[in-house]
Amino acid sequence: IPLISCLLPSFQERLYSPIWNLLQNAAKEAQQRGWHLYLVGGAVRDLLLAPGNQTLLLQDIDLVVDGFHRAADVGAGVELASKLREIYPQVRLSVHGEFQTAALIWHKDPELGSLMIDIATARTEFYPYPAANPQVEASSIRQDLYRRDFTINALAVRLTSPKEGELLDFFGGVEDLRSHQIKVLHANSFIEDPTRIYRAVRFAVRLGFKIEPLTEEYIRYAIESGVYEKLRLENHPAPALTTRLRAELNYILEASYWKPALQLLSHLGALRPLHSQLVLTGELWWEIRCVSRWLRYLDPDHHVSHWLIRLEILIASLKTEERIKIASNLQLPKDSIERLENLDSMEKTIKSALPNCQKVSEFVLLLRQYKIQILIIVGVRSDKSIRHIIWQYLTQWSKTQALLNGNDLKAMGYKPSPKFKEILDQLLIATLDQKIETKQEAVDFVKTIDN
Numbered sequence: 001i002p003l004i005s006c007l008l009p010s011f012q013e014r015l016y017s018p019i020w021n022l023l024q025n026a027a028k029e030a031q032q033r034g035w036h037l038y039l040v041g042g043a044v045r046d047l048l049l050a051p052g053n054q055t056l057l058l059q060d061i062d063l064v065v066d067g068f069h070r071a072a073d074v075g076a077g078v079e080l081a082s083k084l085r086e087i088y089p090q091v092r093l094s095v096h097g098e099f100q101t102a103a104l105i106w107h108k109d110p111e112l113g114s115l116m117i118d119i120a121t122a123r124t125e126f127y128p129y130p131a132a133n134p135q136v137e138a139s140s141i142r143q144d145l146y147r148r149d150f151t152i153n154a155l156a157v158r159l160t161s162p163k164e165g166e167l168l169d170f171f172g173g174v175e176d177l178r179s180h181q182i183k184v185l186h187a188n189s190f191i192e193d194p195t196r197i198y199r200a201v202r203f204a205v206r207l208g209f210k211i212e213p214l215t216e217e218y219i220r221y222a223i224e225s226g227v228y229e230k231l232r233l234e235n236h237p238a239p240a241l242t243t244r245l246r247a248e249l250n251y252i253l254e255a256s257y258w259k260p261a262l263q264l265l266s267h268l269g270a271l272r273p274l275h276s277q278l279v280l281t282g283e284l285w286w287e288i289r290c291v292s293r294w295l296r297y298l299d300p301d302h303h304v305s306h307w308l309i310r311l312e313i314l315i316a317s318l319k320t321e322e323r324i325k326i327a328s329n330l331q332l333p334k335d336s337i338e339r340l341e342n343l344d345s346m347e348k349t350i351k352s353a354l355p356n357c358q359k360v361s362e363f364v365l366l367l368r369q370y371k372i373q374i375l376i377i378v379g380v381r382s383d384k385s386i387r388h389i390i391w392q393y394l395t396q397w398s399k400t401q402a403l404l405n406g407n408d409l410k411a412m413g414y415k416p417s418p419k420f421k422e423i424l425d426q427l428l429i430a431t432l433d434q435k436i437e438t439k440q441e442a443v444d445f446v447k448t449i450d451n
């Protein structure tokens with residue numbers, strides 16, 4: 001084991017002190033029970049990557065418990081988490097999985113902020129068949145690290161003594177951090193778990209690393225081997241797998257670096273595990289960038305889910321029945337599945353009705369029946385003239401308000417009634433069509449329609 005001189009002093013300096021104290025408490029509890037405790041995964045990677053003087057605000061920490069002389073009891077992680085809850089009574093503890101991992105969750109805590117600590121017992125995974133859900137059993141830390149995705153994510157720092165602060169680097173992760181490489185631990189990695197392809201791309205783009213050539217070959221081999229196609233055609237992908245796949249797509253398509261990530265996925269042929277006919281054509285690439293520009297302008301505060309609309313545009317390039325299959329396999333939200341299901345008919349209605357509209361109010365009355373998500377999707381998939389009208393609607397016309405509101409009508413002596421809405425609608429139509437332009441004209445207009 002290469003020993004990078006004791007890492008703890010540098011970690012202590014760079015970790016926010018309440019988090020450091022918490023790790024110390026966890027190590028003390030583990031030590032008392034005769035266990036080793038390790039900081040593993042992303043936190044170690046990020047600590048080693050961050051410039052020396054930078055304080056790291058970790059929000060997601062993975063710990064692994066292991067026994068001294070034999071594998072720790074399966075329940076060790078949960079026991080340690082429960083002990084920590086006694087010290088931090090405000091924390092929420094949740095235990096999940098057959099192999100009992102515990103998560104400690106602090107939500108907007110005055111001291112620790114929002115923090116999640118996963119505590120697992122060292123474990124090995126077996127994949128009964130490709131892309132299946134792994135089966136797990138207790139093991140030592142080395143085996144636990146071997147089941148991980150990339151060398152840079154398979155590093156661990158021991159928090160307990162003896163040798164606390166020792167870096168465990170069994171697979172050359174530090175060298176790969178230095179040479180900026182994303183490298184898998186074994187040739188079957190992507191056959192076992194297709195989500196690792198998406199993770200490889202995500203880390204490569206996010207960290208500015210290269211996917212190591214052999215790892216890239218393994219990716220291409222896994223995709224071309226047909227294991228994913230077989231899985232898809234059988235049409236009952238394991239729900240846990242699709243949940244993880246969706247989570248990775250979410251990460252990638254929501255991230256600021258989604259464009260290079262999507263290009264890299266496409267370059268690797270890695271959209272095929274989603275659907276064999278999903279190809280990032282020039283047209284689709286244009287559409288998805290257009291969607292993003294529209295979203296940035298129309299929804300800067302992210303009231304709608306941008307990553308989901310990007311995914312929907314990708315899926316919308318497939319035939320209708322395929323769209324529904326992949327959307328439901330990915331367990332997308334109900335409204336998203338509905339949009340993809342009804343896209344053809346909505347597109348047809350909008351595209352055939354719009355050319356018959358002349359007045360602005362006619363456009364508005366037609367388009368206001370649809371939610372912004374569907375209008376954006378239909379807009380970018382349409383020809384220029386229709387796209388322009390939808391854009392006008394979304395940016396201007398939909399924001400136009402009637403020149404009087406309910407209170408004005410009350411002040412004019414009207415009592416709240418269904419007629420209110422009718423009058424307000426007529427006012428809106430007259431405003432949109434520029435028949436009335438001032439409040440006084442609106443008041444006169446109301447009097448005429450009431451007669």
Ligand code: ATP
Pocket residue numbers: 040041042043060062147148149150153154193195196199
């Ligand atoms: P991020 O900063 O994006 O959260 P992370 O490395 O912490 O990065 P997580 O998804 O939280 O990513 O995963 C934690 C650790 O679990 C990883 O560092 C890796 O060791 C392991 N891991 C996660 N997903 C997989 C997978 N699909 N296959 C193997 N190991 C995985």
